[in-house]
Amino acid sequence: xxxxxxxxxxxxxxxxxxxxxxxxxGLKETPDRIARxxxxxxxxxxxxxxxxxxxxxxxxxxxxxxxRFYSFCEHHLLPFFGKVHIAYIPNExxxxxxxxxxxxxxxALRPQVQERLTEEIADFLERELKPKGVGxxxxxxxxxxxxxxxxxxxxxxxxxxxxxxxxxxxxTREEFLKLIQFPR
Ligand code: ZN
Numbered sequence: 001x002x003x004x005x006x007x008x009x010x011x012x013x014x015x016x017x018x019x020x021x022x023x024x025x026g027l028k029e030t031p032d033r034i035a036r037x038x039x040x041x042x043x044x045x046x047x048x049x050x051x052x053x054x055x056x057x058x059x060x061x062x063x064x065x066x067x068r069f070y071s072f073c074e075h076h077l078l079p080f081f082g083k084v085h086i087a088y089i090p091n092e093x094x095x096x097x098x099x100x101x102x103x104x105x106x107x108a109l110r111p112q113v114q115e116r117l118t119e120e121i122a123d124f125l126e127r128e129l130k131p132k133g134v135g136x137x138x139x140x141x142x143x144x145x146x147x148x149x150x151x152x153x154x155x156x157x158x159x160x161x162x163x164x165x166x167x168x169x170x171x172t173r174e175e176f177l178k179l180i181q182f183p184r
Contacts, residue, residue: 002042004035011035041109047102049128051093059132061172063087063179064100073144074111082140082156085180088125089132089165089172100125114140114159122161133164135176 011031015022022028067084084104107120122136137160146153165172 002035002039004032004039007035007038008032045106045109047099047106049095049099049103051095051129058090058094061087061089061175061179062094062097063176064097065180067101067104069104069108069138069140071108071112071114071117071140072110073142074113076144076148077111078143078147080112080114080140080142080144080157082138084121085137086121086125086135087166087176087179088129088134091130091132093129095129114138114142114157118159118161122163126163131164133162133166133169133172135163135166135173136161137177137180 008031011034012022015027015030020027022031063085064087065083065085067086068081069084070079070081072078073080086100086104103121103124107117107124118136118138122134125131125134125136137158139156139158141154141156145151145155145157162173166176167173
């Protein structure tokens with residue numbers, strides 16, 4: 001649950017801490033804006049995972065490429081962002097394709113690390129869809145690496161999580177990686 005008053009107090013203190021005047025024109029609404037933004041993130045995280053009975057006997061790969069996402073690295077609270085590719089092989093049920101994008105957003109809009117985000121999406125889909133297998137690949141740029149530290153703007157960090165047949169069957173895995181054209 002979001003505690004807006006706590007966020008407002010903290011942002012005000014933070015601004016003082018970096019030597020800013022939190023009462024100056026441009027900053028005075030900032031604590032409230034940030035509190036409302038996190039409230040919005042909390043709303044965006046929840047969704048209904050509606051499942052459909054599989055019609056016919058579709059047991060080929062379902063793949064959604066290039067799902068854009070924005071998240072926050074939990075070490076610096078700076079954004080990391082990029083693309084998620086998700087594939088699964090259904091087992092009796094499928095979900096609406098938009099639900100995959102919502103799943104991504106639900107796990108992305110919180111302090112995260114890319115590795116855990118990848119695993120959480122794969123685990124969630126495995127649990128909800130009980131598919132024959134699921135594969136998740138994330139490619140992202142981390143602003144904490146681009147703006148500071150090693151300063152490497154434009155770098156891409158890639159992570160993957162494979163479950164079921166994507167792990168066990170080399171042909172399935174290769175088909176998935178070929179379809180998302182990875183490695184490039
Ligand atoms: Zn970071």
